[in-house]
Amino acid sequence: MSKVTVIIDGREIKAPAGRKLLWVALENGIYIPNLCAVEEYARPPASCRLCFVQVEGREKPVTSCTLPAADGLAVQTRSPRVDRLVRTAFELLLSDHRLQCASCPANRACELQKIARERKLKLRYGRFPYLQREPAPDDSPQTFAFDPSRCVLCGRCIWADQEVAKIGAIGFSRRGINRSVTTFKDVALAESPCNECGLCVKACPVGALYFKKTAESK
Amino acid sequence: MELLEGEKEQILATVDAILNNQPLQKDRLIPVLQRVQAELGYLPGLAMEKIAAAAGVSAVEVYGLATFYNQFRLNPPGKHQLKVCMGTACYMVGGQIALESFERRLGIKEGETTPDRKFSLERVACVGCCTMAPVVVVDENVEGHVTPTRVDGILLSFEGEEGKTRGEAKSPAAVESEAKP
Amino acid sequence: MSTATVAEQYRALRQEAAAAVEALKQKPVVWVGTATCGVAAGALKIKEAFEQEIKERGLDVAVLETGCMGHCYAEPMAIIAKPGHVPLCYGRLDEGLVHRLVVDFLDGDDPGYEYALVALEPNDLFPTFSDFPRGVYEEKMILEQCGFIDPGNMDHYLARDGYAAVAKILEMKPEEVLAEVKAANLRGRGGAGFPAGEKWEACRKAPGEQKYVICNGDEGDPGAFMDRGLLESDPHRVIEGMIICAYAVGASRGYLYIRAEYPKAVERVEGAIARAREKGLLGQSILGSGFSFDLEVFQGSGAFVCGESSALVRSMEGKMGIPEVRPPRLAESGFRGCPTVLNNVKTFAYVPAIIMKGADWFRSTGTAGSPGTAVFSLVGKVNNTGLVEVPMGTTLRQLIFDVGEGIPGDKKFKAAQIGGPSGGCLPEAMLDVPIDFDSLQEAGAIMGSGGLVVLNEDDCMVAVARYFLEFTQHESCGKCTFCRLGTRHMLDILTDISRGKGSLESLELLQELCEDVRDGSLCNLGKTAPNPVLTTLRYFRDEYEAHILEGRCPSLMCKDLIVYYIEPKKCSKLCNVCVGSCPTEAIYTRDDGLKAINQEKCVKCDNCLKTCPVEYNAVIKLSPPSLLAEKEGKSK
Numbered sequence A: 001m002s003k004v005t006v007i008i009d010g011r012e013i014k015a016p017a018g019r020k021l022l023w024v025a026l027e028n029g030i031y032i033p034n035l036c037a038v039e040e041y042a043r044p045p046a047s048c049r050l051c052f053v054q055v056e057g058r059e060k061p062v063t064s065c066t067l068p069a070a071d072g073l074a075v076q077t078r079s080p081r082v083d084r085l086v087r088t089a090f091e092l093l094l095s096d097h098r099l100q101c102a103s104c105p106a107n108r109a110c111e112l113q114k115i116a117r118e119r120k121l122k123l124r125y126g127r128f129p130y131l132q133r134e135p136a137p138d139d140s141p142q143t144f145a146f147d148p149s150r151c152v153l154c155g156r157c158i159w160a161d162q163e164v165a166k167i168g169a170i171g172f173s174r175r176g177i178n179r180s181v182t183t184f185k186d187v188a189l190a191e192s193p194c195n196e197c198g199l200c201v202k203a204c205p206v207g208a209l210y211f212k213k214t215a216e217s218k
Numbered sequence B: 001m002e003l004l005e006g007e008k009e010q011i012l013a014t015v016d017a018i019l020n021n022q023p024l025q026k027d028r029l030i031p032v033l034q035r036v037q038a039e040l041g042y043l044p045g046l047a048m049e050k051i052a053a054a055a056g057v058s059a060v061e062v063y064g065l066a067t068f069y070n071q072f073r074l075n076p077p078g079k080h081q082l083k084v085c086m087g088t089a090c091y092m093v094g095g096q097i098a099l100e101s102f103e104r105r106l107g108i109k110e111g112e113t114t115p116d117r118k119f120s121l122e123r124v125a126c127v128g129c130c131t132m133a134p135v136v137v138v139d140e141n142v143e144g145h146v147t148p149t150r151v152d153g154i155l156l157s158f159e160g161e162e163g164k165t166r167g168e169a170k171s172p173a174a175v176e177s178e179a180k181p
Numbered sequence C: 001m002s003t004a005t006v007a008e009q010y011r012a013l014r015q016e017a018a019a020a021v022e023a024l025k026q027k028p029v030v031w032v033g034t035a036t037c038g039v040a041a042g043a044l045k046i047k048e049a050f051e052q053e054i055k056e057r058g059l060d061v062a063v064l065e066t067g068c069m070g071h072c073y074a075e076p077m078a079i080i081a082k083p084g085h086v087p088l089c090y091g092r093l094d095e096g097l098v099h100r101l102v103v104d105f106l107d108g109d110d111p112g113y114e115y116a117l118v119a120l121e122p123n124d125l126f127p128t129f130s131d132f133p134r135g136v137y138e139e140k141m142i143l144e145q146c147g148f149i150d151p152g153n154m155d156h157y158l159a160r161d162g163y164a165a166v167a168k169i170l171e172m173k174p175e176e177v178l179a180e181v182k183a184a185n186l187r188g189r190g191g192a193g194f195p196a197g198e199k200w201e202a203c204r205k206a207p208g209e210q211k212y213v214i215c216n217g218d219e220g221d222p223g224a225f226m227d228r229g230l231l232e233s234d235p236h237r238v239i240e241g242m243i244i245c246a247y248a249v250g251a252s253r254g255y256l257y258i259r260a261e262y263p264k265a266v267e268r269v270e271g272a273i274a275r276a277r278e279k280g281l282l283g284q285s286i287l288g289s290g291f292s293f294d295l296e297v298f299q300g301s302g303a304f305v306c307g308e309s310s311a312l313v314r315s316m317e318g319k320m321g322i323p324e325v326r327p328p329r330l331a332e333s334g335f336r337g338c339p340t341v342l343n344n345v346k347t348f349a350y351v352p353a354i355i356m357k358g359a360d361w362f363r364s365t366g367t368a369g370s371p372g373t374a375v376f377s378l379v380g381k382v383n384n385t386g387l388v389e390v391p392m393g394t395t396l397r398q399l400i401f402d403v404g405e406g407i408p409g410d411k412k413f414k415a416a417q418i419g420g421p422s423g424g425c426l427p428e429a430m431l432d433v434p435i436d437f438d439s440l441q442e443a444g445a446i447m448g449s450g451g452l453v454v455l456n457e458d459d460c461m462v463a464v465a466r467y468f469l470e471f472t473q474h475e476s477c478g479k480c481t482f483c484r485l486g487t488r489h490m491l492d493i494l495t496d497i498s499r500g501k502g503s504l505e506s507l508e509l510l511q512e513l514c515e516d517v518r519d520g521s522l523c524n525l526g527k528t529a530p531n532p533v534l535t536t537l538r539y540f541r542d543e544y545e546a547h548i549l550e551g552r553c554p555s556l557m558c559k560d561l562i563v564y565y566i567e568p569k570k571c572s573k574l575c576n577v578c579v580g581s582c583p584t585e586a587i588y589t590r591d592d593g594l595k596a597i598n599q600e601k602c603v604k605c606d607n608c609l610k611t612c613p614v615e616y617n618a619v620i621k622l623s624p625p626s627l628l629a630e631k632e633g634k635s636k
Ligand SMILES: Cc1cc2nc3c(=O)[nH]c(=O)nc-3n(C[C@H](O)[C@H](O)[C@H](O)COP(=O)(O)O)c2cc1C
Pocket: C187, C188, C189, C190, C191, C192, C193, C194, C196, C216, C217, C218, C219, C220, C221, C304, C305, C306, C307, C308, C309, C310, C342, C343, C344, C345, C347, C449, C523, C524, C525
């Protein structure tokens, strides 16, 4: 693939043409918040709406996970408009996330914490009150558990299950605010085709899927 | 939901007849689900599993479809279906009031079925009869200008019909409804 | 295979059809409007009544079905065409009137002018549509035949030069067809107004053997039924438009995506496809030209978001209807990854006439930027509800007050909601905005697919905004953060305001959140969901403030901010109707014989207000509820 030069925050960087800007930035040590991105997707879902950047010459911010690298493409990872959208998206996600970092198995390894740190956002419910939906956790597997009240619907576990492990135990179901990661007919994971390969757990950027303490892992 | 005796066979026979031993192309999934629901009134888990197998996709993918689209139901519907139109025109002239009246009279919420499985209550987006708003679709009939009094009238018109239908051949959904209090 | 040319084959088909239609004209015909609107109003019973009465009298009269004429307020309707008389249309039929018409007109010779609504041909006895006030504004390009032909009988379409455009293009080069559509500047009628010619050209140029043409008949806007009307009343026109598109872009297969909630449209379109196939107008080598194209109906399963182009295609592929990022556009990679054209029902319906009459003819109607006509379903607080077609550039005022003949009763106009859940509410001051894609966008609304709901002083704008948001919130696919969670929080804020629990800060937050959801969502469902809120905040801020600051709903609509009250001064000891009407027995008789409401029990169902006889009109609504204490204090 031919190489092009893109300019991120003033830095000139060589990248394969067409490669999505998010990956170019991350690889070069420039952080852009992201949750749903998986590089192998033919078409990025672009669902978390956190990876906005400002492209020179364009008024509205665009998602970097869908932005192909092209020669001379110049972007800023921060701008007042980018910051405003990222803050709102982040706070919206938090409003549906049970925040109990101290007792969360992902404490210190959580992507939400990282975003908060990088972008100086508060890990507290702010403008948008907590929705308190709290669906019941599923700890039926021997080695791991799933607490949907922490799930940010990034879909990475489903990618791992369906495309990497090729099992088909979990998927998205329902629509709108009720969209969720479930098994067939919402049965417990232990009753699903899941073979506990653990790939989905490793893919989860937050503490929704986590290995049980007793199990040997990570 | 436990399946009753005979129901399992009926579900399998229906799905088999529709699939007709052909491999199912993925882009026929939704038409097939529509046909199965047209025959059985809902999409039993067993049917979804068979269809998934025929299409070579995981069952959870079919479950995703069945829960994404408004049209599909996972439980048998009531004998009579009440659909209250919540299109703009109906809403503005009392669709909500009609819906609440049904909810109050039947003691169920929208999207639910009465315990005796006689009625299920749904809200639908515009049925396209805005000029008769508020509109309720009772089974296949469109009722216009539905006030709370008319709600009572509609429900009254079904009273005492139980006796009449006893002798008729029963669909599995009806068998189900009588077995379950 | 016959060796006749395309033109000869078409001429033969048309002649045969014309002869059949001519034969029909020799005897009296009753046409009953049996589109969904007609059927809902009882058209099938009317049809039966005609058949019964005619049989009883042993008359030789044909009773046929037709579609929707657009005058839905007067359903059920029928046209009687009797040789020797001008064809007359009768509205608001019932069995009694049917009896009279059969006895006096079909058996006798008295057309019963006093019952007729309009004549369908120019004459000097009775007014025609063009003599109506709305006739001055109306110009029918695509609804022309709706309600005047039998959609189930292809001869009717053929006899009126139907499919002549197909015969014509089959002898043109695809590039010429494309050039004509581009020259017409036909803009998509599904909402966004994207030029159809450009879309077709992109698809034509895209590499790929297999290409598809899809008609978007999902029509999910909860106040719109134009596409349904067209599909039910004149399906061949849409099919013809699709064949022309397929020829221009080089597609061999097409689909009509129609909501499962529109069973009648599905049935009629499937019937029309089958008949077109029988006559060689679909399928292998159309009219012997060597060009092959076939069509199929795909039934949508009820998800508003499937109207969005990428979601629609995914749902046809057996997946969830979840929008995807663009590019690639459908023209490059659409259904099954192949180049695909997706257009709205109405967009296709314009095409045959553009081919027959030319781009200049099309552009001579409407405005420079938005040529042609606009089709609306006019509903809500307006006298003449139904389907209307007017030139682009007509003002909202003309549409509502002239075509729609204004607001019923003595009520005052408040707003026009245009474009459904993606559109906005425009106030009185904006009524002179011309209806075209660009002017409406500027005003904060959108053309949308054509829902136009008229609101009057009894309609609360907070409730209207909340209604649409509840709709989009419920119909969001849930994929992306802004739309899934943003609309939920917007709805929560609006719900609080409608309960008098809002604050001025929450209003600010609402505004900010609207802007972020608009800018941050992935697809147009999310991007446009804030429009109803943003426009009401812009034009009706005082109503929001009344809810927040005074706990008062100025339109007496928000349930939590009103109470029902019976005015003792107006209530009559002799009357009792409200007592029985109350579903919760909240109304009691006071010691003095007058009625009063036990507020604890009242569920605000509005029944007593509706049943209280007009001569008393004693039941009223009060807002804020604190007025009650004042009233009760006074009356004791
Ligand atoms: C949420 C959503 C719903 C839509 N619903 C419809 C619809 O019901 N009918 C329609 O023709 N277009 C609908 N559209 C617009 C389509 O995406 C698409 O632009 C249109 O069908 C293209 O046809 P046109 O160019 O002829 O307008 C919708 C768009 C969105 C975002």
